[in-house]
Amino acid sequence: MNRRKSIGLLGMGSLLLAQNAFSRASSVTGNTASDDNFMKAFSARWEGLRIHTFEVYDAMPETQFGFQPTEEVMSFAKLFSHIGVSLDYYAEILDGTSHKEEIESVEKGVVLPYLQERFERFEDALKQLNPSDLYNRKHNLGTRDGEIYFSNYDILMLAYNHTVHHKGQATTYLRLKDIVPPQYRF
Template identity: 30%
Template sequence: MKIYTLLLFVTTLSVANAQDTPISAFLEKWENSKNYLVEIAELMPEDKYDYKPTERQKTFREQLLHIKQNMDWLSSTYFSTEKKKTKEKTPKTKADIIAALKTSFEQTATIVKTAKERDLKEIVEFFAGPKTKLQILNLLQDHVTHHRGQLIVYLNLNDIKPPRYRGW
């Protein structure tokens, strides 16, 4: 019984520590968000990457690239001291887009890991007005979620069953 109690305590402590700060909570969610989006991107056949439900919407491909570009911009602008110096080539194939998404998620995680909790209170200039870095961190995830929701609709409209939702 004592060993069971000890294991339960250690497991509880380890789970609590995984989300005891905004950054650690973000990073756990970010990894799951990456896996969820990549699964969606893999489900859509490459010949449907230029599909868009209406003329005024982005294509499936454009949505994925928009997500990637936004991650790169927000993380490098607000959480990194190093700015990107070279312009990247836009990935064209499904495989290249998925690889680029994975890289952007991983680079964003690496950049965010270097942030200090106290830095999240810092106010930065943003096009929507002054925001804290914590608000920018929340925007990173919210933006991915917003466009991933649109991509789920694209899958459904093409009679492709989306992956099961995962929130954390």
């Protein structure tokens, strides 16, 4: 499949997910097939994201884990510990269980188990979600725009988007080191 067609399909997938959310956002009564379908689709996409994130992680040689393109940006290792702590925060919002502090290491063998545990923690919180409770705006979070109420759906989208964002940065770091990144998964 060529790159342009792949990007087009990614855009269509986002539109379909958004259409499902907007069609359900005004009606939050009861569990429907649509809610279950969303959860199944999200879980499948999440699994692809998880696999690709660890493929990108594995592609960087251990000796380059401290690599930072500039002083203002996170190191390669920090991108992944940041993904991990963020997943932990999102899980905390979803299930109320306290998060674990972010580690400070540029060692590949230290960051890996931390990242694996944080993915597992988020996925445990995901499994506990009730599909009929996706769109209730019950999570009051402070943002740069003030306090906003978020739904479980919003938290899932934040987790997905945030992980993709930093995995994309890591892919650029690989290219800066003349490493061909693993092929994208969806």
